[in-house]
Amino acid sequence: MQTLPDDPLAAQTKLALRRLASSVAVVTCHDGHSRHAMTATAVNALSMQPPSMIVCVNRAAAFHAAINDAARFAINILHRNHVDISMGCGGKARGEERFEFGAWGEDTGVPVLTDAQARIVCAKEAKFDYGSHSIFIGRVVSIGMHGEIDPLIYIDGRYTCLPADQSVATAAQVEIEMLRQIAM
Amino acid sequence: MQTLPDDPLAAQTKLALRRLASSVAVVTCHDGHSRHAMTATAVNALSMQPPSMIVCVNRAAAFHAAINDAARFAINILHRNHVDISMGCGGKARGEERFEFGAWGEDTGVPVLTDAQARIVCAKEAKFDYGSHSIFIGRVVSIGMHGEIDPLIYIDGRYTCLPADQSVATAAQVEIEMLRQIAM
Numbered sequence: 001m002q003t004l005p006d007d008p009l010a011a012q013t014k015l016a017l018r019r020l021a022s023s024v025a026v027v028t029c030h031d032g033h034s035r036h037a038m039t040a041t042a043v044n045a046l047s048m049q050p051p052s053m054i055v056c057v058n059r060a061a062a063f064h065a066a067i068n069d070a071a072r073f074a075i076n077i078l079h080r081n082h083v084d085i086s087m088g089c090g091g092k093a094r095g096e097e098r099f100e101f102g103a104w105g106e107d108t109g110v111p112v113l114t115d116a117q118a119r120i121v122c123a124k125e126a127k128f129d130y131g132s133h134s135i136f137i138g139r140v141v142s143i144g145m146h147g148e149i150d151p152l153i154y155i156d157g158r159y160t161c162l163p164a165d166q167s168v169a170t171a172a173q174v175e176i177e178m179l180r181q182i183a184m
Numbered sequence: 185m186q187t188l189p190d191d192p193l194a195a196q197t198k199l200a201l202r203r204l205a206s207s208v209a210v211v212t213c214h215d216g217h218s219r220h221a222m223t224a225t226a227v228n229a230l231s232m233q234p235p236s237m238i239v240c241v242n243r244a245a246a247f248h249a250a251i252n253d254a255a256r257f258a259i260n261i262l263h264r265n266h267v268d269i270s271m272g273c274g275g276k277a278r279g280e281e282r283f284e285f286g287a288w289g290e291d292t293g294v295p296v297l298t299d300a301q302a303r304i305v306c307a308k309e310a311k312f313d314y315g316s317h318s319i320f321i322g323r324v325v326s327i328g329m330h331g332e333i334d335p336l337i338y339i340d341g342r343y344t345c346l347p348a349d350q351s352v353a354t355a356a357q358v359e360i361e362m363l364r365q366i367a368m
Contacts, residue, residue, distance in 0.1 A: 012327040013235035016302035019261050020229070021207045021335050021346070042228045045204070046240050047315035051197035054319065056230050056238070077203050118200035128312045130321050131231035135238065137314050143196040149340045151205045156333045162205070163347040 021155040024078045026089045027055050027063070028111040029070035035111040036070075037098040038063035039090035041154055043075050051140035053122055056133050062095075064134065072108065072123050073138055076116035078152040080161035085113065086152060107142050117151050119144040205339040208262045210273045211239050211247070212295040213254035219295040220254075221282040222247035223274035225338055227259050235324035237306055240317050246279075248318065256292065256307050257322055260300035262336040264345035269297065270336060291326050301335050303328040 022041035029036050042056035053075055057064050067073050078086055085102045093100065105114045112119040122138025129135075153160050206225035213220050226240035237259055241248050251257050262270055269286045277284065289298045296303040306322025313319075337344050 007235075009324060009327070010232050010235045013229075013232065013304065013324050016261075016304055016327050016329055017229050019207075019301040019329065019333050019335060020209075020227075021205065021337050022228075023203075023205045025204075042230070043204075044206075044226045044228055044240060045197075045201050046226070046319070047242075047317040048194050048197065049316040051191075051194045052315055054238075054240070056228060058231075077200075117203040120197065120200055126312075126314060128310075128319070130310060131236055132233040133231040135230070135312070135319065140193060140197050143193070143200050145200055145203065149203050151203060151339070153205050153337070153346075155335070155346065160346055162337075162339060162344055 018156045021153055023117075024082075024086050024152045024154050024159070026076045026078065026085060026113060026116075027057075027067070027073055028076060028113075029063075029067050029073040030106075030109055030111060031066045031069040034096060035099065036063055036066035036095070037089040037111065039086050046137060052125070053120055053138050053140065055136045055138070057136060058133050059129070060132065067124070067136060068127070068134075070110075070124065072110045072121060072141070073136065074107065074110045074112050075118075075120040075122070075138075076113040077118045077120075078113075079115065079117050079147060080150050080152045082113075082116075082152055083159050086159070107144065112144065114144075115146045116144070117146065117149065119146075202340045205337055207301075208266075208270050208336045208338050208343070210260045210262065210269060210297060210300075211241075211251070211257055212260060212297075213247075213251050213257040214290075214293055214295060215250045215253040218280060219283065220247055220250035220279070221273045221295065223270050230321060236309070237304055237322050237324065239320045239322070241320060242317050243313070244316065251308070251320060252311070252318075254294075254308065256294045256305060256325070257320065258291065258294045258296050259302075259304040259306070259322075260297040261302045261304075262297075263299065263301050263331060264334050264336050266297075266300075266336055267343055270343070291328065296328065298328075299330045300328070301330065301333065303330075 305326040
């Protein structure tokens with residue numbers, strides 16, 4: 001079923017989805033020839049029995065052929081400081097160039113971002129096609145975590161991050177109260 | 185495949201997933217007898233050809249039988265002020281009680297939260313089972329949006345929201361500077 005670009009329901013759906021905040025992840029794999037990476041927000045936990053994840057990939061994306069051929073893939077949850085990696089793997093760079101920015105290593109043969117908030121390596125177990133996309137299901141085989149919890153977030157067509165630590169807001173409020181008492 | 189609660193990989197996966205920020209949504213349906221609602225973070229866009237969404241639901245959840253019998257479902261993306269609705273539909277309330285809090289209406293026979301950030305009504309088109317969960321695929325049939333973009337976000341086991349408007353931070357800074365000048 002094709003939807004024309006000017007389909008009003010597609011246009012409204014896009015507007016509605018601008019309101020869905022998501023963590024930004026880079027999905028990576030090695031297809032036996034080379035490594036591949038693609039920025040994605042359509043990444044989610046699926047089950048804990050067994051621990052498993054889903055990733056939705058457009059069949060028109062170059063990454064689709066790579067993940068289709070790979071036995072494993074990794075989900076690398078980006079930190080707020082990883083905007084350059086998100087943009088590079090989101091279209092600015094191509095192929096191996098996508099690994100020029102960032103601290104890339106590997107885990108069980110899969111490229112991983114060593115300072116990702118979390119890196120979740122999965123064995124590909126199933127694929128379901130619907131419309132323009134495939135849903136890939138992976139069973140978790142390896143986990144890594146790095147640093148404080150401060151993920152990069154995508155909302156309303158832009159990047160943002162979580163609010164600063166409550167203690168910062170509290171400190172500002174305390175300073176305002178203190179200065180008020182001195183000033184008044 | 186069963187995973188014991190003390191499976192170290194499941195425990196690590198849970199820790200890693202605390203680092204994945206998500207919008208909070210309430211998924212709703214009418215199964216022909218009554219209306220049902222369940223809080224979910226495993227909700228995502230799937231395709232724009234056709235406009236479609238996915239929702240992952242635990243087969244052990246009461247909501248699973250309801251969405252399984254329903255022809256349509258709605259994804260209601262919560263606003264930062266909807267924490268009570270998230271908690272009610274996340275387990276505190278049961279059945280019809282879940283609709284006691286919030287401005288509920290209906291759209292093409294499906295319960296919708298009229299002041300949700302966005303409400304996305306879908307015709308159920310496919311279901312795929314994996315592990316403990318089912319992935320439901322819905323083709324978008326109706327969209328509603330409400331208010332400024334300010335979604336409720338779940339991260340690290342707690343609720344939060346996007347950082348306040350820059351103008352608020354700027355206003356606090358201006359007040360601090362002004363008070364400093366008066367006080368010093």
